[in-house]
């Protein structure tokens with residue numbers, strides 16, 4: 383009798399475990415909202431519009447500052463920046479800094495001291511125009527220690543750091559770097575930066591930005607634990623879903639090609655921590671990066687279709703540029719339907 387009872391007990395425990403596991407899997411895979419529901423703004427936007435309150439009202443839980451480390455540092459240390467930080471804390475909004483950083487991390491003035499820290503162009507000449515030599519130990523030491531310096535002064539409350547290479551710029555062609563793709567060179571630099579940042583923030587994670595020339599997944603360099611994929615499909619049309627193989631972008635590709643790159647990168651980087659940085663709210667892009675801003679041509683149907691596409695890849699973290707959404711923008715275009723739909727779709731997303 384006791385044995386039977388014991389067996390029944392074990393069976394019911396096993397059944398409970400199975401139920402719990404199924405529930406956990408369902409939570410992990412489907413069901414819920416996106417973990418990161420973000421927007422990335424330039425300091426000018428954050429200085430003039432009350433983004434912490436707006437984010438809170440719209441269901442956005444993460445704000446990224448932008449563009450360069452020094453711009454953001456000036457804002458962060460100003461009275462307006464301190465208020466931004468306080469308000470984000472009050473509303474429970476996480477803050478991160480998405481930075482085009484290489485020229486700040488390796489000051490161009492160091493060229494006269496040691497030109498081998500800088501990239502070699504296709505003609506075999508060292509140049510301080512962009513980026514660095516990824517094979518120069520001295521360059522990587524300098525970059526890593528300055529990344530830590532900025533990370534200490536611009537802490538990320540979600541422990542995600544973003545120190546990107548120069549925007550869409552060429553990389554090094556020296557004999558040691560020549561065989562490495564832009565994404566492999568970037569990853570070598572990122573691995574080194576993460577080690578350094580972790581000496582001050584042990585929970586730090588650092589983005590590997592797959593974007594423009596670094597969309598291709600790195601094959602010959604392995605990401606350290608803590609490097610996460612940040613996927614930014616810049617070469618896409620926003621009036622058509624990402625799955626659309628006929629949505630061509632000026633002869634350089636089509637929307638669906640981005641998805642191939644995403645899948646490739648998810649073979650290398652963990653999907654759990656990966657972030658998609660898309661352009662649905664990017665007024666600066668819609669305005670051709672020139673003010674005065676035009677009204678955002680918001681396509682809620684495309685956005686929702688893209689969310690389903692990203693969710694099907696296992697993506698849990700999504701953010702979008704919303705640059706140029708400053709006080710002048712909201713004065714000219716007060717309708718906030720796009721932000722409301724954006725936050726709602728991310729918060730209320732249900733997987734099929």
Ligand SMILES: [Zn+2]
Pocket residue numbers: 501502514515516517518554555556557558559560
């Ligand atoms: Zn090199």
